[in-house]
Amino acid sequence: MALTTRRRALTTLGAALAVAVVLPGSQARAVGGHRGRQPLLRAHAHNDYEHTHPLFDALGHRFGSVEADIFLVGDQLLIGHTVDDLDPSRTLESLYLDPLAAIVKANHGSVYRGWRRPLQLLIDIKTEGSSTYLELDRHLRRYPNLFTTYVHGRVVPGAVTNVISGDRAARTPMEAQTVRRAFYDGRLTDLGTSAPASFVPLISDNWTLNFTWLGEGNFPEAERQKLRGIIQEAHANGQKVRFWATPDAAGPARDALWSELFAAGVDYFNTDDLAGLEVFLDAHPAS
Incomplete structure (x- = not known):
């Protein structure tokens, strides 16, 4: 399919998504809150691309963050967990960037209609980080006005x-940019350093490398205080936290x-x- 034709098709898809995300073989879910409920901005879809319908399943469950693993192959950014998973048709554009652009256009500037908080796309x-990031940056430039952008401070x-x-290794070319998407x-290890939230807005780490408790028995008080x-x-x-x-x-x-x-x-x-996370967060106020 030619690029122009593909984009027209995705724009049409986005218009439909403004009313509902239609997932083959599943219930239609509104983009902007399923059955009138708010997006779950604290919900992160780990390895989102492994679900039956990447991106759309997470949006159907009202998630505020999705994760996509990328491999640089030539000048293409392919999606998968390992090299053996790669498929030339499953690119960052086809699974995430093009659909998101269409949804945002149809929803007049937001992923979830009526909600201005951005969707987080964890890439x-x-x-190799430096070369992959530089190619990623070239891909992101193709989508003007879609992304939160750092512009000269x-x-x-x-x-x-x-x-x-x-x-x-992606950090080095990113820090050198005065304009970043x-x-x-x-x-x-970045917590409390000179790195500002305008560069490091998110602190993520492996729970098992920092805590011994895995939910069985009582949470050790020293670990509870460490977490908090x-x-x-x-x-x-001004940073957010994910484990x-x-x-x-x-x-x-x-x-x-x-x-x-x-x-905490x-x-x-x-x-x-x-x-499961949708049910949990719905059961907790202010989630």
Whole structure:
């Protein structure tokens, strides 16, 4: 399909999505709140591309953040968890950027109709970070006015905020830019450093490398205080917090850990279980 024809088709799709996200074989869900409910801005779809309908399943469950792993192959950014998963038809554009552009156009500037808070697109670089980021930057430039942008010291909000994770070599070319369409996913080692929230708006880390508790029994008080201290310090710096490798099998342990994360004020809950997290956050006020 020619690029112009493809974009026309996606614009038509976006117009339909302004009314509902229609997922083959599943219930239609409104973009802007399923059955009138608010988007779940703290819900993060880990490895989103592994769901039956990448992006759309997460939007159907009202998620505020989705994760896409990219590999640089030639000048293409292919989506997958490992090299063996790659398919030339599954690109960052086809699964995420083109559909998001169409949805935002149809919804007059936002992913969720009536909500100006941006959707977070966490882009996890799986190939060498510097070269992959530079190619990614060229791809992002093809979508004017879609992304939150850093412009000469000022952050200009957009409908989608790109945050770059994965290979840490991406940091060098990103820091050199005076205009960026993406931001950097920090680690706990970045907390309290000179890196500003305008460059590192998100602090992410592996739960199991920082905490021993996995939801069974009582949360050790020292670990509870450590968790709350991390989140308080990040928030004081204008940064958000996400942990990966938290328990994700449905059951009391996951519920207990999610409840502690909620009480501590974590900004993103990391999950592969879209429906499970939707139920949990709906049961908690101000989620």
